[in-house]
Amino acid sequence: MPGPICFYVPSHIIDHIARHAGRLGLDADAARRTAVASAAVREQRRMLAMTSMDALTAARPGQGDRQIFDDHHRFETGGELVRGEGDDPVAAANVNAAYDGLGATREFFREVLGRDSIDDAGMTLLGDVNYGDGYDNAFWDGTRMVFGNGDDQIFQDFTRDVDVCAHELTHGVTQYTAGLVYTDQAGAMNEAFSDIFAACVDQFVQKVDAGEHNWLIGEEVMAAPMYGEAIRSMAHPGTAYDNPVLGKDPQAAHMSEYVPGGDPHLNSGIMNRAFYLSAIDLGSYPAAKIFYAALRNLWPQAQFTDCAYLCAEQARLLSRDGRVSRHAPQTIRAAFREVGIP
Ligand SMILES: [Zn+2]
Secondary structure (H helix, E strand, O other), X not given: OOOOOEEOOOHHHHHHHHHHOOOOOOOHHHHHHHHHHHHHHHHHOOOOOOOOOOOOOOOOOOOOOXXXXXXXXXXXOOOEEXXXXXOOOOOOHHHHHHHHHHHHHHHHHHHOXXXXXXXXXXXXXXXXXXXXXXXXXXXXXXXXXXXXXXOOXXXXXXXXXXXXXHHHHHHHHHHHOOOOOOOHHHHHHHHHHHHHHHHHHHHXXXXXXXXXXXXXXXXXXXXXXXXXXXXXEOOOOOOOOEEOOOEEOOOOOOHHHOOOOOOHHHHHHHHHHHHHHHHHHHOHHHHHHHHHHHHHHOOOOOOHHHHHHHHHHHXXXXXXXXXXOOOHHHHHHHHHHHOOOO
């Protein structure tokens, strides 16, 4: 049941880089290759068989085991298996980072939300590193998590931020739960849930709560010349970046800025901020429990108001069971109202 391919760096940013990189003295080829390869992936979505299983631990089906593959800089996934579940760290930092990122995401879903891997049935977690040549993106293709190396001028290796892996794997979770379609409000929610649980996994790894977190997505994959910028801000959507290479962050923060038919990455800011406001008041994990319960009850064509209603309803049930605070339903309603969702 493949869902839509979600690329970590949205097309409006990649397109801006491709248009302006050459003029700014950056490697325009890397951006162009990224755009071309992304289009090819969209069309092909092919899966190669695993090639070298020897001496490495094979995945136990249904245990949420990890397998990391090295694509050796080819634009093909499923290259050489280089680390299996429980195997010792290897020399390549990005292999270990991918292994750790998949593990942190799996553990957050298990410990905080009681979910057993992506499909809640211990699905094996496949990760590919060194995909492509200076590839400025990462993606979930419906079956596996694929990381590019970045071009080191704009982006660096995409394994460097646990946001990347958590965001993309959550697309898998959404695919197996609500199945939100990837257009308009449902698409914006699909994107937002990925950012929401990515931020929570980031906090899970850093052992911090809402008030101590930066609420930025992708800040660790920015290369040195882009230091301080990020891909999205959940606290203040529309402020993540503003520079000649990436352009200016166009994300909506309120329903008054909603773009009908717009890219899900633009309109997701509205839901992201609703979650941020909820988490600041309730704590990130209680807020995550509420939004996760809503996600499990949403449906493919759901709208923002459906999500707001379900979140308040699930908050009521969870507070009755003593799992979130007593005022959670009111906090949730106030958060949605503040971003213009009645
Ligand atoms: Zn996404």
